[in-house]
Amino acid sequence: MNVFAVFKNSDMTEGRGHKVLDEVFLNKSDAKSYMNRQPGIMGRKKIWSNEKYGEWEICTLYLNECVADVDVNKRKRIKENALSKLSTKEKEILGLI
Numbered sequence: 001m002n003v004f005a006v007f008k009n010s011d012m013t014e015g016r017g018h019k020v021l022d023e024v025f026l027n028k029s030d031a032k033s034y035m036n037r038q039p040g041i042m043g044r045k046k047i048w049s050n051e052k053y054g055e056w057e058i059c060t061l062y063l064n065e066c067v068a069d070v071d072v073n074k075r076k077r078i079k080e081n082a083l084s085k086l087s088t089k090e091k092e093i094l095g096l097i
Contacts, residue, residue: 004031
């Protein structure tokens, strides 16, 4: 199962802090909505989901039901990551589609 964790900068005065967990959501849209309503460093307002580098960010967390799922899910994520790097033509040549 995937959940979406909202992280914020721990120093909202100067922005020199590290990222810390703020909230966790089941839906990415809820995480974005929450994050976009939050003030940034020195109270600045931004649509944080559109920012590449900002005080707020969303990370996907993978929840495992048991220890046996860890290896299975890791292999699945590695495979998905590798496939995402291939073009449609490359996937076709490899017989994946």
